[in-house]
Amino acid sequence: MTRGGGRGVAEVRLQSRAKANRVRRTPIERYFARRQLALARDVRPLKKLREVDVSSWRIAGQETRGKREKFWVVDPQNQEWLRKEPREKRPYERAIEATVLRMARALGLAAPASNLCCWVRTDGDSRTGIVVRRFATWPGRYEFSPGGDLIGGVDKSYVPLDRRAHTLDRIRFALEYWERQRNGIGLLQQFADMVFFDAWIGNSDRHQENWGILHNPAVARLAPIFDTAACLGAEQLDKYDLLADRRAVRLEEYVADCRSGFGDGVNKKLLKQEQVVSEMSRWPEWKESRRWLPKFDRLLRSEVAPYLASVLDAFWPENRRELAGLLLRTRLDWLKAHVT
Numbered sequence: 001m002t003r004g005g006g007r008g009v010a011e012v013r014l015q016s017r018a019k020a021n022r023v024r025r026t027p028i029e030r031y032f033a034r035r036q037l038a039l040a041r042d043v044r045p046l047k048k049l050r051e052v053d054v055s056s057w058r059i060a061g062q063e064t065r066g067k068r069e070k071f072w073v074v075d076p077q078n079q080e081w082l083r084k085e086p087r088e089k090r091p092y093e094r095a096i097e098a099t100v101l102r103m104a105r106a107l108g109l110a111a112p113a114s115n116l117c118c119w120v121r122t123d124g125d126s127r128t129g130i131v132v133r134r135f136a137t138w139p140g141r142y143e144f145s146p147g148g149d150l151i152g153g154v155d156k157s158y159v160p161l162d163r164r165a166h167t168l169d170r171i172r173f174a175l176e177y178w179e180r181q182r183n184g185i186g187l188l189q190q191f192a193d194m195v196f197f198d199a200w201i202g203n204s205d206r207h208q209e210n211w212g213i214l215h216n217p218a219v220a221r222l223a224p225i226f227d228t229a230a231c232l233g234a235e236q237l238d239k240y241d242l243l244a245d246r247r248a249v250r251l252e253e254y255v256a257d258c259r260s261g262f263g264d265g266v267n268k269k270l271l272k273q274e275q276v277v278s279e280m281s282r283w284p285e286w287k288e289s290r291r292w293l294p295k296f297d298r299l300l301r302s303e304v305a306p307y308l309a310s311v312l313d314a315f316w317p318e319n320r321r322e323l324a325g326l327l328l329r330t331r332l333d334w335l336k337a338h339v340t
Contacts, residue, residue, distance in 0.1 A: 038108030148208035190222035205230035206261035
């Protein structure tokens with residue numbers, strides 16, 4: 001150090017060199033540098049699950065994608081959120097979706113903010129659901145294209161309504177095109193990381209509308225993880241025995257039977273997660289995705305149990321939260337066995 005607390009010449013040169021290196025990095029180099037930092041950082045605390053009254057939030061318009069009724073609403077800070085209700089037979093999927101999005105954010109994976117919500121309609125009827133912050137567009141910056149549109153844009157034989165056609169080979173071909181021709185930044189790696197996370201949580205609904213890219217004429221990147229409700233026993237009705245019978249063998253059978261949102265081009269039934277992991281193991285990016293395993297383990301050991309204990313029974317009953325915790329532990333052991 002120089003007199004008066006100033007910086008030495010050597011220190012200034014090092015910082016200048018580091019700054020120059022940052023400037024010279026390509027977008028793909030910057031992406032992988034950020035990914036390295038995300039993998040190196042410790043897991044963040046899971047944000048407490050809370051319910052927000054959105055009765056006074058302005059309705060900006062209806063979202064036409066998907067089968068359920070959804071609306072874009074604007075909060076007092078002028079931020080847009082997607083408001084949606086759970087399916088009648090799956091009243092706790094809103095808590096599951098919000099929880100899984102919190103897990104992704106705690107790990108350092110890109111995922112939108114979310115909260116449980118309630119509102120009173122103009123006819124006086126009270127409703128509950130979830131609000132997820134808009135990520136798809138910023139004015140003049142990015143456009144969102146779902147997976148089905150990306151595949152259809154490069155493969156004219158693709159039929160979006162045929163679930164069998166949503167194959168990992170088609171997805172890879174589409175993402176390779178966008179990386180090559182449309183300045184896609186790490187699209188294949190980001191997709192592999194998302195599928196790796198899905199394999200842990202047991203997401204059975206990663207269909208062609210539940211992933212996509214954000215793009216403009218200069219650059220394209222994978223959209224944040226979204227629509228993560230089809231996991232952790234969301235489909236289990238009260239009468240199902242998995243809620244009562246949690247022996248290891250039952251949990252292992254349930255985990256082994258978990259489906260995905262991908263087809264094989266032939267069979268009507270979607271691929272099981274085990275088949276997805278097997279196919280993805282042939283992707284060069286999958287080996288790099290395995291680096292998330294230690295972080296999954298740290299999140300499970302340090303954050304999941306106290307978070308689940310803090311959730312109100314009205315949002316997600318205790319027996320279902322206990323099942324979710326058991327499934328996360330069982331699925332992580334399953335994933336380790338299948339990728340190591």
